Amino acid sequence: MNLGAQKDEARQSEGIGTVRTQAFTFGNHPVPFVLESGESIGPVTLAYETYGRLDADASNAILILHALTGDAHAAGFHEGDTNPGWWDDMIGPGRAFDTDRYFVICSNILGGCKGSTGPSSENPLTKRPYGLEFPVITIGDMVNAQKRLLDHLGIDRLLAVVGGSMGGMQALQWVVSYPEKVTSAILIATTAEHTPQQIAFNEVARQAIMADPNWNNGDYYGLDLPDKGLSVARMIGHITYMSDDSMNEKFGRRVKDKKQPFKFSPEFEVEGYLHYRGYNFINRFDPNSYLYITKAVDSFTVANGKPLYKLLEGVRTRVLIIAFSSDWLYPPNQSQQIVKACKVAGADATYCELKSSYGHDAFLVEFDEQTYLYSHFLKKAYDGRRAS
Amino acid sequence: MNLGAQKDEARQSEGIGTVRTQAFTFGNHPVPFVLESGESIGPVTLAYETYGRLDADASNAILILHALTGDAHAAGFHEGDTNPGWWDDMIGPGRAFDTDRYFVICSNILGGCKGSTGPSSENPLTKRPYGLEFPVITIGDMVNAQKRLLDHLGIDRLLAVVGGSMGGMQALQWVVSYPEKVTSAILIATTAEHTPQQIAFNEVARQAIMADPNWNNGDYYGLDLPDKGLSVARMIGHITYMSDDSMNEKFGRRVKDKKQPFKFSPEFEVEGYLHYRGYNFINRFDPNSYLYITKAVDSFTVANGKPLYKLLEGVRTRVLIIAFSSDWLYPPNQSQQIVKACKVAGADATYCELKSSYGHDAFLVEFDEQTYLYSHFLKKAYDGRRAS
Numbered sequence: 001m002n003l004g005a006q007k008d009e010a011r012q013s014e015g016i017g018t019v020r021t022q023a024f025t026f027g028n029h030p031v032p033f034v035l036e037s038g039e040s041i042g043p044v045t046l047a048y049e050t051y052g053r054l055d056a057d058a059s060n061a062i063l064i065l066h067a068l069t070g071d072a073h074a075a076g077f078h079e080g081d082t083n084p085g086w087w088d089d090m091i092g093p094g095r096a097f098d099t100d101r102y103f104v105i106c107s108n109i110l111g112g113c114k115g116s117t118g119p120s121s122e123n124p125l126t127k128r129p130y131g132l133e134f135p136v137i138t139i140g141d142m143v144n145a146q147k148r149l150l151d152h153l154g155i156d157r158l159l160a161v162v163g164g165s166m167g168g169m170q171a172l173q174w175v176v177s178y179p180e181k182v183t184s185a186i187l188i189a190t191t192a193e194h195t196p197q198q199i200a201f202n203e204v205a206r207q208a209i210m211a212d213p214n215w216n217n218g219d220y221y222g223l224d225l226p227d228k229g230l231s232v233a234r235m236i237g238h239i240t241y242m243s244d245d246s247m248n249e250k251f252g253r254r255v256k257d258k259k260q261p262f263k264f265s266p267e268f269e270v271e272g273y274l275h276y277r278g279y280n281f282i283n284r285f286d287p288n289s290y291l292y293i294t295k296a297v298d299s300f301t302v303a304n305g306k307p308l309y310k311l312l313e314g315v316r317t318r319v320l321i322i323a324f325s326s327d328w329l330y331p332p333n334q335s336q337q338i339v340k341a342c343k344v345a346g347a348d349a350t351y352c353e354l355k356s357s358y359g360h361d362a363f364l365v366e367f368d369e370q371t372y373l374y375s376h377f378l379k380k381a382y383d384g385r386r387a388s
Numbered sequence: 389m390n391l392g393a394q395k396d397e398a399r400q401s402e403g404i405g406t407v408r409t410q411a412f413t414f415g416n417h418p419v420p421f422v423l424e425s426g427e428s429i430g431p432v433t434l435a436y437e438t439y440g441r442l443d444a445d446a447s448n449a450i451l452i453l454h455a456l457t458g459d460a461h462a463a464g465f466h467e468g469d470t471n472p473g474w475w476d477d478m479i480g481p482g483r484a485f486d487t488d489r490y491f492v493i494c495s496n497i498l499g500g501c502k503g504s505t506g507p508s509s510e511n512p513l514t515k516r517p518y519g520l521e522f523p524v525i526t527i528g529d530m531v532n533a534q535k536r537l538l539d540h541l542g543i544d545r546l547l548a549v550v551g552g553s554m555g556g557m558q559a560l561q562w563v564v565s566y567p568e569k570v571t572s573a574i575l576i577a578t579t580a581e582h583t584p585q586q587i588a589f590n591e592v593a594r595q596a597i598m599a600d601p602n603w604n605n606g607d608y609y610g611l612d613l614p615d616k617g618l619s620v621a622r623m624i625g626h627i628t629y630m631s632d633d634s635m636n637e638k639f640g641r642r643v644k645d646k647k648q649p650f651k652f653s654p655e656f657e658v659e660g661y662l663h664y665r666g667y668n669f670i671n672r673f674d675p676n677s678y679l680y681i682t683k684a685v686d687s688f689t690v691a692n693g694k695p696l697y698k699l700l701e702g703v704r705t706r707v708l709i710i711a712f713s714s715d716w717l718y719p720p721n722q723s724q725q726i727v728k729a730c731k732v733a734g735a736d737a738t739y740c741e742l743k744s745s746y747g748h749d750a751f752l753v754e755f756d757e758q759t760y761l762y763s764h765f766l767k768k769a770y771d772g773r774r775a776s
Contacts, residue, residue, distance in 0.1 A: 136650055196635035196658035197627065203659045204623045206652060207666070208596055211616035217651075228599035235592045236624065239585065244719075247584035253689060262524055263605075264594060264679055268686070270584035271591045278595070291652055298656070301641060328716070331632075 015084060015092040016051050016099055019076035021115055023047050026148050029124075033145065039135040043124070046149050047072045047115025048107040051091055052099035054155070059385045061155045062097055062378070063146065064106040065163030065170040068237070068293055069285055071114035074106035075099075089367045096371040101382065102159065109170075110145040111137045111293050113286035120221065120286040130288075131218035137292060139166070139300045143173045147181075157181050159381055162374070164188035164363035165330065166293070169300050172338065175317050176302055184318040184381040186374060188363045189327050191334035192308050192341070193301035198329070201240055202294040205233035209287045218288050230287045231278030238277045243326035243359030308338070312345035319349045320377045322370070324362035350377070403472065403480040404439050404487055407464035409503055411435050414536050417512075421533065427523040431512070434537050435460045435496040435503025439479055440487035442543070447773050449543045450485055450766070451534065452494040453551030453558040456625070456681055457673055459502035462494035463487075477755045484759040489770065490547065497558075498533040499525045499681050501674035508609065508674040518676075520606035525680060527554070527688045531561045535569075545569050547769055550762070552576035552751035553718065554681070557688050560726065563707065564690055564699045572706040572769040574762060576751045577715050579722035580696050580729070581689035586717070589628055590682040593621035597675045606676050618675045619666030626665045631714040631747030696726065700733035707737045708765045710758070712750035738765070 025045045027033030032042030049072045054061060064074050064087065075091035077084050085106075091097040097104050108116040111134070119134035126133070150158070161182050163171040168190025175185050191198070212229025214220055242250075251270040259265050266272045303311050319342055323335035332353050342349030354369050356362040363370070413433045415421030420430030437460045442449060452462050452475065463479035465472050473494075479485040485492050496504040499522070507522035514521070538546070549570050551559040556578025563573050579586070600617025602608055630638075639658040647653050654660045691699050707730055711723035720741050730737030742757050744750040751758070 132651055193641065195632060196639040196641065196656065197630075197632045199641075199656050200623075200627045200635065200658050200662055203654070203656075203662060204620060204627065207616075207623060207663075208599070208620045210652060211596070211600065211620055213601060228595075232592060232596045232599055232620065235588075235595060239588045239592065242585075244583060244585045247588065251584040253581065253584065253587075263520055264598060264683070266591070268584065268587050268591075270588050274588060274591060275595075295652070 015088060016076040018079055019049055019051065019073070019085070020078070021047050021049050021072050023115060024149050024152050026152070033148070035135055036138045036140045036144075037136055041117070041135055044110060044117045044145060045115070045121075046107050046110065046117075046145055047112075048105060048149060049073060049075070049085075050153075051075050051104040052102050054103040054153070057386075058155050059157070059159065060101065060382065061103045061105060061150075061153075061158050062160045062162060063150070063158050063174075064091070064097070064104060065146075065161065065167035066106065066109070067163075067165035067167050068297065069281075069290075070167070071112070072106050072108040073114075075104070086364070090371065090374070096367075096374040097162070097378070098375065102378070105150075105153070107146050107149055109142045109293070111142070111289060111296065113289040118286065119218065119288035119292055129221040131221065132288070134288070134292060137296050139169050139173050139296055139302075140177065142296070143170050143177055146170070146174075147178065157183060159385055160184045160186060160378055162186040162188070163190070165190055165360065166297050169297065169302070172302055175315060175319065176311050179315040179317055182317045183385060184320070184377065186320045186322065186377065187335070187338060188322045188370075189324055189330045189335070189360055190338075191330050192303060192338050194298050195334075199298045201236060202298050205236045206291050206294060208232035208236070209290060215287060218291075220287070225282055226287050227279070227282040230282050230285070230290065231275075233290060234281040235274040235278040238274055240329040241360045243328065243357055245326060245357040246359055246361070249357065308341035309344035312341055312347045315345065315347045317347070318377075318381060319347060320373065321349060321351045322363070322373065323351075323353045324356045324358065324360070324366070325353055326357050327360045327362060329360040403476060404464040406467055407437055407439065407461070407473070408466070409435050409437050409460050411503060412537050412540050414540070421536070423523055424526045424528045424532075425524055429505070429523055432498060432505045432533060433503070433509075434498065434505075434533055436537060437461060437463070437473075437494050438541075439463050439492040440490050442491040442541070445774075446543050447545070447547065448489065448770065449491045449493060449538075449541075449546050450548045450550060451538070451546050451562075452479070452485070452492060453534075453549065453555035454494065454497070455551075455553035455555050456685065457669075457678075458555070459500070460494050460496040461502075463492070474752070478759065478762070484755075484762040485550070485766070486763065490766070493537075493541070495534050495537055497530045497681070499530070499677060499684065501677040506674065507606065507676035507680055517609040519609065520676070522676070522680060525684050527557050527561050527684055527690075528565065530684070531558050531565055534558070534562075535566065545571065547773055548572045548574060548766055550574040550576070551578070553578055553748065554685050557685065557690070560690055563703060563705050567703040567705055570705045571773055572708070572765065574708045574710065574765065575723070575726060576710045577712055577718045577723070577748055578726075579718050580691060580726050582686050583722075587686045589624060590686050593624045594679050594682060596620035596624070597679060603675065606679075608675070613670055614675050615667070615670040618670050618673070618678065619663075621678060622669040623662040623666040626662055628717040629748045631716065631745055633714055633745040634747055634749070637745065696729035697732035700729055700735045703733065703735045705735070706769060707735060708761065709737060709739045710751075710761065711739075711741045712744045712746070712748070712754070713741055714745050715748045715750060717748040
């Protein structure tokens with residue numbers, strides 16, 4: 001056994017081991033799930049995973065909310081897999097989200113394609129995939145669906161909601177929609193509303209998908225997939241997740257491969273990386289889900305024109321807000337606006353800007369400082385949980 | 389006549405009036421134009437315009453170099469047009485590039501599609517458009533072609549070379565390749581080499597074009613154009629030309645049009661703007677030219693791995709370097725690197741960072757400060773031109 005394999009095994013045995021994704025279905029006929037738009041959908045399934053054990057009084061639950069293309073598999077290993085969940089470094093015995101102490105839940109979002117109901121799911125009316133018949137969804141709808149899951153799990157109040165990027169939007173929506181159900185919240189690299197620049201990047205990604213003739217107005221299931229369009233969309237995303245500095249460190253101007261005759265195949269390493277990321281994505285993500293979820297994010301404006309502090313008045317949730325210095329997709333000033341609103345409202349908010357060159361991706365990479373901050377913050381919420 | 393029309397007429401009569409694009413052809417058989425790659429191409433035509441009159445001793449010539457999708461029509465009006473050239477505010481009697489004093493030349497680039505030889509031109513070997521048979525070109529090739537044009541015009545030495553963005557790369561290349569032919573240079577919102585992030589944006593744009601089935605490996609002339617792909621490419625560009633702030637000022641989160649049922653048509657104003665920019669582009673730009681020119685820009689590294697100051701040692705060209713505070717495509721630190729190299733080399737360099745919220749587009753919008761800076765800088769070069 002080589003050193004890498006030994007390390008992998010050690011890592012597996014130290015972590016939470018093998019896990020399984022579960023499913024919860026609600027909104028069955030004749031009582032569908034009602035969306036913020038007024039439309040209804042049902043049945044709705046949410047895929048989720050849990051790690052650790054729920055206390056007898058259900059007071060140790062932490063809900064982890066994933067980013068745009070994430071899933072319920074946040075930690076541990078699926079049977080036979082060699083790669084753990086997307087935030088395994090943060091979740092497990094002795095880790096930031098310490099499964100010896102906390103009951104950690106991660107739920108895939110409504111509209112997704114990782115076991116939850118989304119545009120690739122069967123429309124009960126037609127017995128065919130929804131495609132564009134799927135209703136428009138919002139971050140609020142995602143949160144309301146999660147609320148149903150927590151009711152099902154017997155959790156009346158969360159010790160914490162935690163999320164980065166789009167997960168942070170959901171966490172903020174939780175604080176605003178269900179303040180009495182959330183003892184504390186960790187909002188990471190996120191915003192209270194999407195700006196025109198953020199909308200613009202997503203719109204170009206959507207246009208790239210819809211420009212692909214295989215997209216076929218969203219009706220491509222069982223046919224050729226709009227793989228080229230989705231790949232371009234994903235490449236745009238990856239540029240915004242990194243920073244100029246992290247790209248410089250990782251690729252510089254190094255040339256990967258110079259084919260002759262040159263026909264615009266990838267030449268620089270950075271091009272090869274983007275292609276790899278783009279073309280792998282089609283194997284794991286539904287293009288229509290990408291449309292619906294980016295649209296939910298673009299529509300996100302938690303205060304909807306009102307001053308945000310107005311919505312936070314009287315809120316007793318303790319909030320930790322984290323931004324990363326080189327994140328230009330959700331730059332620190334957007335986090336600071338949330339902090340300011342909390343302060344004006346008299347809510348308990350702590351802000352920390354972490355120095356990192358990794359750009360927006362930092363929350364998936366910078367574990368040491370996050371672990372230090374989150375474990376102390378959660379410990380305090382945990383120790384005081386029965387007092388509040 | 390309404391006020392707008394009166395203003396237009398006043399503007400026309402104040403400016404340089406009606407102009408015509410001219411053409412210069414060289415590299416005819418059997419002596420083609422040799423590229424930096426070692427390949428040859430011929431004949432080569434450059435479209436160009438001139439404004440003002442050349443002095444008897446040809447000492448008052450200024451070469452204006454355009455950006456990625458620009459053309460030779462920098463100032464004045466084409467017969468029957470109501471819109472002037474792209475930098476008309478800067479060029480004309482009494483303007484920054486004062487045509488009462490200077491002879492101003494603007495040349496379309498090699499590889500372009502605005503009257504100069506590029507991939508949409510006829511390949512003399514096949515009598516069909518080059519398409520991908522067109523050779524790879526560099527910023528250096530563009531500059532060497534411009535040198536041929538100046539020889540033809542009888543200009544041995546330029547009073548100034550001036551360019552923004554890709555035009556600035558050409559201007560810097562002029563200083564490095566032909567220092568003794570350039571009295572002064574104005575480099576605006578530019579860089580000495582493309583970084584991986586800049587390459588990445590262009591590569592995604594190229595992928596968007598090439599993902600369009602109509603692109604057909606570059607062989608689409610006379611057939612359906614890859615309009616959707618080019619449109620997505622152009623949208624990506626426009627995001628990088630603006631700033632977060634200028635987008636906020638211009639669009640905010642205002643909703644343009646909410647069609648029911650919603651099928652992912654543009655909804656926010658910013659989306660409508662990008663669509664407008666994207667879909668108009670196909671009427672004025674050749675998709676293959678976009679591939680070749682972005683590739684030339686990505687390959688640009690004027691010092692090619694050497695320290696830039698080494699190439700600037702002994703250079704007597706006076707250099708003015710301008711950056712804009714909110715330009716995140718070619719951020720001020722890239723201009724500062726050129727300044728630093730000039731200083732280390734002992735070259736005469738002046739740097740100015742202009743405050744603007746317009747992002748990279750600022751050089752096409754912020755005229756007052758640019759006029760003030762450039763007219764004084766050029767006057768000094770003009771007054772001392774026979775001493776050097």
